[in-house]
Amino acid sequence: MDITGENFESVESLEQNSVLSMTFQRQGDETENLLRPQRLKDFQGQQKLKDNLSVFITAARERNEALDHVFLIGPPGLGKTTLATIIANEMNAEIRMTSAPALDKPKDLAGILTNISENSVFFIDEIHRLKPALEEMLYIAMEDYEIDWVIGQGPAARTMRIPLPRFTLIGATTKAGQVSSPLHSRFGITCHIDFYNENELSGIILRSSGIVGTEITPDAVSLLARCSRGTPRIANRLLRRLRDFADVIGTGIVDVDIVHEGMKRLGIDLNGLDEQDRNILRTIIEFYDGGPVGADTLSISVGEASESLEDFYEPYLIQKGYLKRTPRGRMVTRKAYELLGIPCERKMDEDQGILF
C-alpha cells in the first residue's frame, strides 16, 4: 500500500471532503428523506429479509458487539440506502456515509476508517466502483480491524499496522456481478432486495400519502401500486405528481380517474412501463428482428447510457418477462410483441417464450 507518512497529514481533511460531498448530494433529496423510513417496522415488504436482519441486530445488540458486515444488493430505488440508515438506527450506532467514486486515494478511505467510533456503521454506496488499492485496504479492515500503513519511501519504507475500532461495513450495489469475490466473501450478511409486489407498494403509498398529507382512495392506491414498477422510489415520485394533478385538475383527492389521467399524461402504462421501456422493446423488434443484440449497440440505438439501461430498465423488463439476457445479447419475448401489438413471425420456444 502506498500511503506515506506525509500523506497522513491530509487524510482527515480529505475524509471531510468526501463526507461533505455526500451531504450536499443528500440535501438535494429532501422529500425523499422525509419519506425514508427510519425503523425496521416502517420498512414495508421484504418480510424474510427483515425477519433475518431483526434477529442479527438483536443478537449483536445483546452481545454489545458491532453487527457483522452487511452487503445490500438490488436495483435502484428499492431501499438500500434506507436499510443502511435503519440498521444504524436499530443498532443505536453512528453512521458515516460515502460512495466508492468519492474515495479516490487509499488515504481517503484510511481517513474515514481511523476516525470512526467503536461499533459504528460505515456505509459505502456503489461499492462495485471501489478502486483495487482501496479494496485491498478494506479486506484487512473488515477482517482484522487494522490497516497497513507504509511510512517513508524506497528502502527505508516500513509498514505499520494501525488498529481500528470494531465497525460494521455496509456495502450497497446495483451490480453484484462486478464485486470481486474476495470482497463479497468478507460480508457476513448478504441481503438481496427484490422488486416489491403490489401489496407491499400499496403499503408504501399509504404510508407516504399519510406523511405528505395527500388524500387517496383505496382503488387509486392499488392502481398506482401497479404502475410503480415494483419500486418504492417510483411509487413515491408518482404519488407526488398525482397530488399535483389532483390539486390542479381534480378535486384535491387522488382517485382512480386522476391515476388514469396522470399515467396517460406521464406516458406510463398499467404495467408500470414508460416510453423508454417500450422504446427499448420496439427497437429490438424493429431494428434487430427481436434480437439478440449486444448491450452496447442497444444502448446507442435507444439513446440511453448503458449504465441506466443495465441497472434501471433491463431488470424490470426481465422480471416482467418482456426481455431476456442471453450469452449472445438481449432478446425480446413473445410477451413484448403482444404488448406492442406487433405480429411475431419468428418461431418461439413455447416453454421459454423466446425466439430462436
Ligand SMILES: Nc1ncnc2c1ncn2[C@@H]1O[C@H](COP(=O)(O)OP(=O)(O)OP(=O)(O)O)[C@@H](O)[C@H]1O
Ligand atoms: N421498504 C420500503 N418501505 C418504505 N419506503 C421505502 C422502502 N424502500 C424504499 N423506500 C422509499 O424509496 C426511496 C428510495 O429508496 P433508497 O434511496 O433507499 O433506494 P436505493 O436502493 O438506495 O437506491 P439507489 O440504488 O438509487 O441508491 C426512499 O426514500 C424511501 O422513501
Ligand SMILES: [Mg+2]
Ligand atoms: Mg441509495
